[in-house]
Amino acid sequence: MQLSIWQMALVGVIGLLGVGFYGLLIGRNLVKLIVALQILVKGALLALIAAGSANGKMNLSQSLAMTVIVADTVVAVMGMALAVQVRRRLGTFDVKALASLRG
Amino acid sequence: MSLLILIVLTIIFAVLAIHASRLLNAALWLAGVSALVSLIFYLMGATQVAVIELSVGAGLVTILFVFAISIAGENEIETTTVLPKPLIWGLTALYVALLGIYLLPASLAGVPAVVEAPLAEVLWETRALDMLVQVVLIFCGVLGLLGILGESQAPITGTLADEMIARRERELAAMQQRAAGAGED
Numbered sequence: 001m002q003l004s005i006w007q008m009a010l011v012g013v014i015g016l017l018g019v020g021f022y023g024l025l026i027g028r029n030l031v032k033l034i035v036a037l038q039i040l041v042k043g044a045l046l047a048l049i050a051a052g053s054a055n056g057k058m059n060l061s062q063s064l065a066m067t068v069i070v071a072d073t074v075v076a077v078m079g080m081a082l083a084v085q086v087r088r089r090l091g092t093f094d095v096k097a098l099a100s101l102r103g
Numbered sequence: 104m105s106l107l108i109l110i111v112l113t114i115i116f117a118v119l120a121i122h123a124s125r126l127l128n129a130a131l132w133l134a135g136v137s138a139l140v141s142l143i144f145y146l147m148g149a150t151q152v153a154v155i156e157l158s159v160g161a162g163l164v165t166i167l168f169v170f171a172i173s174i175a176g177e178n179e180i181e182t183t184t185v186l187p188k189p190l191i192w193g194l195t196a197l198y199v200a201l202l203g204i205y206l207l208p209a210s211l212a213g214v215p216a217v218v219e220a221p222l223a224e225v226l227w228e229t230r231a232l233d234m235l236v237q238v239v240l241i242f243c244g245v246l247g248l249l250g251i252l253g254e255s256q257a258p259i260t261g262t263l264a265d266e267m268i269a270r271r272e273r274e275l276a277a278m279q280q281r282a283a284g285a286g287e288d
Contacts, residue, residue, distance in 0.1 A: 009110070016136075017202060025195065026121070029178070029180050031171070031172065035130070035133050035168075039133070045140065046143065058148055060230075063225050063233065066151075067233045069155055070159075073159055074241070076167060077248055078244075080168065083171065
């Protein structure tokens with residue numbers, strides 16, 4: 001069976017989204033969680049470009065993908081800032097340490 | 104066929120990034136995922152986004168990760184997970200199954216022939232609001248970077264301060280030992 005480009009890209013989309021979701025659930029390290037989030041966004045980007053190539057609207061999907069890349073980078077910056085500050089105040093990257101915020 | 108090999112390689116790199124024991128290794132595997140994804144974009148015809156993904160995803164974000172890890176240091180965390188492992192596997196399998204059920208039928212549809220406006224027109228006229236949002240987001244990113252660099256506001260925790268004192272004492276002891284050794288000669 002010959003897979004089309006769109007079907008091959010969908011395999012990648014499902015794989016990347018699955019790995020990212022698994023990483024979000026299994027991770028306890030804040031930095032690892034951001035890495036998992038980045039992998040999820042890579043899957044979403046691939047889905048956008050694949051949809052563009054399937055519909056013949058590549059320019060529209062490219063302009064949307066650019067917005068996603070910028071938003072994704074800002075999310076990574078904010079997440080790392082949060083992680084570094086948590087490490088400074090609590091001495092660890094462990095998400096369980098954040099339970100100390102509970103009143 | 105080369106596209107399928109790249110896609111499988113990307114998923115393998117993503118798994119390695121999740122399972123890397125050191126944070127620096129995880130950041131570098133993530134850079135690999137970004138580079139491969141940008142190569143896939145190029146092969147699919149999205150050349151402009153491929154260039155941006157390579158420079159921002161594989162370049163800027165990796166530098167950011169390495170910078171933040173070098174500031175905060177590596178941190179060994181016990182390997183037990185917050186949720187029980189069977190539940191994690193079950194949820195992931197359910198997620199992938201749902202994605203497959205809803206996405207794969209869409210892949211059987213044919214490709215319509217569409218004549219599209221050039222990228223510059225789509226970017227600056229059709230999606231003009233997006234560009235405005237991007238400018239605001241970039242400002243947010245700069246503020247976030249200040250959050251990484253804002254060292255002076257945060258107090259050093261007890262463990263870090265103790266570590267610094269112990270290091271200073273070790274250095275002092277070594278200096279005294281050297282001085283004593285020089286005196287004997």
